[in-house]
Amino acid sequence: xxxxxxxxxxxxxxxxxxxxxxxxxxxxxxxxxxxxxxxxxxxxxxxxxxxxxxxxxxxxxxxxxxxxxxxxxxxxxxxxxxxxxxxxxxxxxxxxxxxxxxxxxxxxxxxxxxxxxxxxxxxxxxxxxxxx
Amino acid sequence: xxxxxxxxxxxxxxxxxxxxxxxxxxxxxxxxxxxxxxxxxxxxxxxxxxxxxxxxxxxxxxxxxxxxxxxxxxxxxxxxxxxxxxxxxxxxxxxxxxxxxxxxxxxxxxxxxxxxxxxxxxxxxxxxxxxx
Numbered sequence: 001x002x003x004x005x006x007x008x009x010x011x012x013x014x015x016x017x018x019x020x021x022x023x024x025x026x027x028x029x030x031x032x033x034x035x036x037x038x039x040x041x042x043x044x045x046x047x048x049x050x051x052x053x054x055x056x057x058x059x060x061x062x063x064x065x066x067x068x069x070x071x072x073x074x075x076x077x078x079x080x081x082x083x084x085x086x087x088x089x090x091x092x093x094x095x096x097x098x099x100x101x102x103x104x105x106x107x108x109x110x111x112x113x114x115x116x117x118x119x120x121x122x123x124x125x126x127x128x129x130x131x132x
Numbered sequence: 133x134x135x136x137x138x139x140x141x142x143x144x145x146x147x148x149x150x151x152x153x154x155x156x157x158x159x160x161x162x163x164x165x166x167x168x169x170x171x172x173x174x175x176x177x178x179x180x181x182x183x184x185x186x187x188x189x190x191x192x193x194x195x196x197x198x199x200x201x202x203x204x205x206x207x208x209x210x211x212x213x214x215x216x217x218x219x220x221x222x223x224x225x226x227x228x229x230x231x232x233x234x235x236x237x238x239x240x241x242x243x244x245x246x247x248x249x250x251x252x253x254x255x256x257x258x259x260x261x262x263x264x
Contacts, residue, residue, distance in 0.1 A: 015208060017199060019151050019158040026151040026158065026197040030212045030259070065158040067149060076147060080162045127162070 006081045006124040009070075011035035016068030018042060018117075020050050020087070032103050033068070040066050040083060040117040041090065043103045050087050050115055061086035066117055071127060078127050083119040090114040138213045138256040141202075143167035148200030150174060150249075152182050152219070164235050165200070172198050172215060172249040173222065175235045182219050182247055193218035198249055203259060210259050215251040222246040 001009075010016070011034070019028045031042045044050065050062060064087045069080035090096055099114050133141075142148070143166070151160045163174045176182065182194060196219045201212035222228055231246050 013205065015203060015205075017149060017160065019160045019197075021153075021158060025195055025216055026153060027216075028149070028151045028160065028197050028199045028214055030199075030201055030203060030257075032208070063157055065151075065160050067160045067162075069162055071147060071162060073145065073147075076164070082160055084157055084159075125162075 001124040001126065003119075003122050006122045007035055007038060007119075009079055009124065010040065010068050010081045010083070013068050013070055016040075016066055018044065018050070018087075018115075019065035019067065020062065033066070034099070034102050036099075036116075038119060040085075040119070041099050041103065041114065042066075042117070043100065043114050045112050050113065061088040061118075063087075063120075064117060076127060079124060080127065081122065081124045083117060084121045085117050085119040087115050087117045090116050133256040133258065135251075135254050138254045139167055139170060139251075141211055141256065142172065142200050142213045142215070145200050145202055148172075148198055150176065150182070150219075150247075151197035151199065152194065165198070166231070166234050168231075168248075170251060172217075172251070173231050173235065173246065174198075174249070175232065175246050177244050182245065193220040193250075195219075195252075196249060208259060211256060212259065213254065213256045215249060216253045217249050217251040219247050219249045222248050 015030060015032045017028050017030050031044050033040050033042045066083045069078060071078035090099060096114055147162060147164045149160050149162050163176050165172050165174045198215045203210035222231060228246055
């Protein structure tokens with residue numbers, strides 16, 4: 001599966017899981033996403049952990065992983081796409097307005113941060129039947 | 133939601149996503165699981181990254197996160213449970229036989245490692261409707 005196909009699959013679903021490091025421990029949270037070009041855009045209240053080191057203009061951001069999948073609960077067939085890349089806060093007012101309109105809030109909390117993840121690496125697996 | 137209820141939810145689905153650190157980067161892979169008492173047991177071919185530091189008897193293991201959820205793709209309602217804890221390779225022959233019978237292979241690769249995750253922390257969220 002190529003990069004284009006993997007991003008197309010990612011864009012075909014509306015949520016996934018962002019993976020980051022919080023107080024030196026692995027952390028994961030389900031969030032909504034949209035795919036904008038090659039970037040994944042999410043809104044989250046976990047912004048502090050995600051982007052606290054990514055707010056200076058010269059800072060490339062924090063490395064995170066983002067996973068989305070569509071897996072049949074019975075057959076376990078489907079696909080999983082994992083993106084690894086730099087997460088940065090979105091600060092441009094026009095981008096913010098567009099993303100916030102597209103990403104409706106989900107969990108009943110203030111969604112403080114809009115974060116853009118630029119993929120450095122994309123891996124995708126098709127989960128296919130396996131004969132033991 | 134208490135610990136017992138969170139583990140019950142986790143046990144009500146058969147797969148989730150293990151989150152770990154691989155070459156200093158956040159990594160995530162979908163895997164099958166079973167809940168055995170308070171522990172989550174998975175089979176994976178990523179064992180090298182997960183447990184390479186957890187093979188000595190005196191070693192507590194590697195800290196990983198494990199997430200499972202049941203989220204409606206349309207409404208986005210459902211739940212997500214995240215476990216953080218130590219991952220250790222299962223080496224006891226009886227345990228191995230039992231787990232390998234219960235966890236059927238999934239992805240078409242050799243599943244080399246059976247790993248037990250003992251929860252240190254369990255967090256659960258119910259994803260409920262949100263009025264903007």
